[in-house]
Amino acid sequence: xxxxxxxxxxxxxxxxxxxxxxxxxxxxxxxxxxxxxxxxxxxxxxxxxxxxxxxxxxxxxxxxxxxxxxxxxxxxxxxxxxxxxxxxxxxxxxxxxxxxxxxxxxxxxxxxxxxxxxxxxxxxxxxxxxxxxxxxxxxxxxxxxxxxxxxxxxxxxxxxxxxxxxxxxxxxxxxxxxxxxxxxxxxxxxxxxxxxxxxxxxxxxxxxxxxxxxxxxxxxxxxxxxxxxxxxxxxxxxxxxxxxxxxx
Amino acid sequence: xxxxxxxxxxxxxxxxxxxxxxxxxxxxxxxxxxxxxxxxxxxxxxxxxxxxxxxxxxxxxxxxxxxxxxxxxxxxxxxxxxxxxxxxxxxxxxxxxxxxxxxxxxxxxxxxxxxxxxxxxxxxxxxxxxxxxxxxxxxxxxxxxxxxxxxxxxxxxxxxxxxxxxxxxxxxxxxxxxxxxxxxxxxxxxxxxxxxxxxxxxxxxxxxxxxxxxxxxxxxxxxxxxxxxxxxxxxxxxxxxxxxxxxxx
Ligand SMILES: Nc1ncnc2c1ncn2[C@@H]1O[C@H](COP(=O)(O)OP(=O)(O)O)[C@@H](O)[C@H]1O
Ligand SMILES: [Mg+2]
Numbered sequence: 075x076x077x078x079x080x081x082x083x084x085x086x087x088x089x090x091x092x093x094x095x096x097x098x099x100x101x102x103x104x105x106x107x108x109x110x111x112x113x114x115x116x117x118x119x120x121x122x123x124x125x126x127x128x129x130x131x132x133x134x135x136x137x138x139x140x141x142x143x144x145x146x147x148x149x150x151x152x153x154x155x156x157x158x159x160x161x162x163x164x165x166x167x168x169x170x171x172x173x174x175x176x177x178x179x180x181x182x183x184x185x186x187x188x189x190x191x192x193x194x195x196x197x198x199x200x201x202x203x204x205x206x207x208x209x210x211x212x213x214x215x216x217x218x219x220x221x222x223x224x225x226x227x228x229x230x231x232x233x234x235x236x237x238x239x240x241x242x243x244x245x246x247x248x249x250x251x252x253x254x255x256x257x258x259x260x261x262x263x264x265x266x267x268x269x270x271x272x273x274x275x276x277x278x279x280x281x282x283x284x285x286x287x288x289x290x291x292x293x294x295x296x297x298x299x300x301x302x303x304x305x306x307x308x309x310x311x312x313x314x315x316x317x318x319x320x321x322x
Numbered sequence: 323x324x325x326x327x328x329x330x331x332x333x334x335x336x337x338x339x340x341x342x343x344x345x346x347x348x349x350x351x352x353x354x355x356x357x358x359x360x361x362x363x364x365x366x367x368x369x370x371x372x373x374x375x376x377x378x379x380x381x382x383x384x385x386x387x388x389x390x391x392x393x394x395x396x397x398x399x400x401x402x403x404x405x406x407x408x409x410x411x412x413x414x415x416x417x418x419x420x421x422x423x424x425x426x427x428x429x430x431x432x433x434x435x436x437x438x439x440x441x442x443x444x445x446x447x448x449x450x451x452x453x454x455x456x457x458x459x460x461x462x463x464x465x466x467x468x469x470x471x472x473x474x475x476x477x478x479x480x481x482x483x484x485x486x487x488x489x490x491x492x493x494x495x496x497x498x499x500x501x502x503x504x505x506x507x508x509x510x511x512x513x514x515x516x517x518x519x520x521x522x523x524x525x526x527x528x529x530x531x532x533x534x535x536x537x538x539x540x541x542x543x544x545x546x547x548x549x550x551x552x553x554x555x556x557x558x559x560x561x562x563x564x565x566x567x568x569x570x571x
Contacts, residue, residue, distance in 0.1 A: 098427045187413075194372055195410040198483075199424050200399030 086282050092204035093212065093278075106210035107217075114176050114211065114277075115218025119225065121175060122168060126159075126226040129167070130233025133158050138243035151244045152252020155234045157261070164226040165265040166313050169272035172219065173305040177280040178298040180211055184284030185294035193285070208281040212274060219273035220266045227262070268316055272309050279305040323348050324369065324481065324513050328378035331368045338364045339537045341378065346530070348480075349511040351504050353531045355518055357559055361537040362517040363407070363485055369515065370404060370483050371395065382481065400428050403474030403512075405484040405503075409466035411458035411473070418444070418454040421472045428477060443472040447502060464495035468502070475506060482507065484516040488523065496520065500527050521563040524548065533559070 097103035134155045141151055184207060187193050196203040231253055238244030244252075283297040283304070324346040331339040338361050346352040354362050367373045369380055371387055380387040382398060390398060411420045421440040425431060431439065444454070447468040458466055467487060474482060484503060488496030504527045507514040518524065524531065528545035533556050541553045549564065551557065557564075 102426060190408050190413075191406040191410040192412055194367075195404065195406060195412070197372060198370060198399060198402060198404045199427065200396045201427055 082282075085286070086278070089204065089282050089285065090278060092202065093209045095202050095205050097205055097209070098201060103206075103210065106206070107213050110210045110214035111218055114180075114214050115222065118172060118175060118218070118222060121171070122222045122226050123229050125168070125171060126164065126229040127233040127236075129163055130155070130159060130230030131237035133163065133230070134234030134238045134249075135241060135243060138238065138241075147248075148244055149248040149252035149255065151238065152234070152249040153255045154252075156231060156253045156257075159230040159234070160227055160261045160265055164223050164230055165269045165272070166309065168223060168226045169219065169269055169276065169309055170306055172222070173272075173276045173309060174302050176215070177276045177301045177305050180277060180280035181284035181297045181301040182294050184208070184281055185287035185297045188285060188287045189290055189294060204281075204285070208278070208285070211281060212277040215273040215277040216270055219269050219276075223265060223269040224262075227265070264316075264320055268313065271312055271316075275308050275312065276305050279308065323383055324515065325381040326369060326378070327381070329365070329368055329375045329380060330377045331364055331373055332376055333364075337376075337537065339368060342532075342534065342537070342539045343378075344532050344539065344542065346513055346515050348513045349508060350514070350529045351507050351527045352513070352515045353518055353524060353528045354515065354534060355524060355528075355531055355559070356534040357519060360534050362519075362534065364537075365534065366483055366485055366515065366517050370402060371399075400424075400477055401480045403477070403479035403482045405467070405470050405474050405482070405487050407485045407489055409458065409463075409470040411466060411470055413458050416455050416457055417449065417461065417469050420458070420469060421476050424473065424476050440472070440476060443476050444469070446475070446506075447472045464491050464499070467491065467495075467499050471499070471502060471506070475510070478510060480512060482512045482514040484514070486517050486519070488518070488520055493522065497522060497526065503527070519559075521560070525563070535559075 134151060137154045137158070138151045141154065184193075187207070193203045193207070196206060235246065235249050235253075238249045239246045280301040283301045284294075287293050287297045326342055326344045326346075328341045328343050329339055330337060330341050342365060354365060356362050364373065368375050371380070375388070382401075385394075385398065387395075411417075412423065415423060418437070418440055421443050422436050425436040425439055429436065441451075441454075449465065449468055449472065453461060453465065453469075458469070461469070482503070487503060488499045491499065500523050503514060503516065506512065516523070516527070525545050528548065531541075531543055531545065531548060532539055533541040533551075533553070535555045541551050541556050543551060548556075548560065549567075551560075
């Protein structure tokens with residue numbers, strides 16, 4: 075168990091090193107990044123919007139029911155919802171969901187290329203397969219995920235506003251006032267820094283498991299599972315560390 | 323010309339290739355034959371450098387694989403074409419893009435030149451223009467093999483490696499592929515090494531044959547001499563063929 079942990083950690087570090095070799099052709103590299111941004115980022119927008127809308131709505135309803143107290147002003151529901159969304163939901167929870175969606179996608183794509191010898195074919199042509207396949211994905215994720223997170227923050231807050239108004243728990247004016255009270259911009263910075271790290275973790279961990287698949291379709295599936303489990307755990311640990319360091 | 327000297331390869335303590343030496347000449351189709359699991363793929367991937375040999379050496383026209391720098395190895399790879407068992411076309415690229423891929427990566431040709439070169443290669447393997455924009459999942463296994471050959475010859479390789487080029491193909495398509503590899507080898511004076519367990523290939527393009535069993539080279543010769551070979555396991559390996567021949571006689 076411990077040995078296998080260090081084995082994978084060491085191989086992961088060596089794997090990352092190959093990412094930083096100079097690409098064969100910058101023009102091709104650039105085009106690969108655009109394709110990956112579309113595939114990994116743009117195609118995740120839908121799920122991020124839907125989830126953020128619903129979770130934002132639920133957070134507001136729950137906060138409102140928990141704060142049902144005549145001494146607490148109504149608008150503070152808006153403030154509390156905003157904090158939950160900005161600090162935790164839109165970065166950590168959204169990234170956990172992306173670890174499932176994008177992580178498994180990346181690892182099964184690369185894993186399939188491994189077992190069908192496409193990676194060997196690249197290597198034999200003299201192409202740095204990690205640089206060609208993995209680096210554009212990592213860059214695309216680092217670019218896309220923070221943007222998705224900003225979207226999620228916005229949509230989540232809108233979801234809260236809609237549910238608060240619709241259920242009558244938080245009148246629209248109170249909510250809008252509440253989300254502006256004591257606003258700390260560095261909470262957004264904190265979330266964006268976190269999500270950039272998470273984007274790196276998801277894309278590299280997924281690529282790693284995919285790249286070292288051996289065997290057949292069964293192992294490709296197994297690599298996807300390992301990806302989701304490993305990257306989720308790493309995300310949670312990083313989240314804890316950063317929160318400790320930054321917000322304390 | 324490729325020379326293998328006492329090549330050994332093991333995986334986690336289990337030796338698969340036990341010191342194989344052989345000389346593969348240019349302009350010839352060199353066959354590595356043996357039953358499934360005998361180590362043909364491992365040997366081929368070791369020869370081509372995808373797996374590092376544990377001992378021994380491999381010389382490409384005298385250039386020793388193990389003493390090449392990273393940079394030299396990279397440029398050597400551009401002289402190598404390889405045909406994989408499952409074709410290994412990049413599945414996110416079209417037929418034409420697949421053949422253009424090595425040109426995109428390693429030449430400074432203009433887009434038009436690259437396309438012209440790719441189409442010439444596709445033409446050489448009889449792929450018609452209707453197929454250019456299809457993805458590999460949309461074409462038959464035989465066509466995939468031909469596209470893979472076109473990709474392998476796009477950069478005019480000096481060395482061509484083929485792992486079971488006609489596995490999974492019907493006999494007619496298989497012989498077309500064999501013929502194609504044979505002709506290209508002659509046309510460009512390539513050093514070609516082919517893994518196969520197909521008797522038809524052995525008899526039609528077996529100019530130079532090495533037979534391996536459990537990772538040992540047990541016999542070496544050509545299609546002219548193979549039926550006289552005095553190796554028990556090789557005789558057994560060839561028995562379907564000998565039986566067919568004696569039936570005819
Ligand atoms: N990457 C690998 N790791 C460990 N063992 C392997 C690997 N590749 C092949 N082998 C083993 O080497 C032996 C020869 O396999 P292979 O070269 O694929 O045979 P062939 O191509 O002749 O059918 C088999 O027993 C196989 O299990
Ligand atoms: Mg094989």
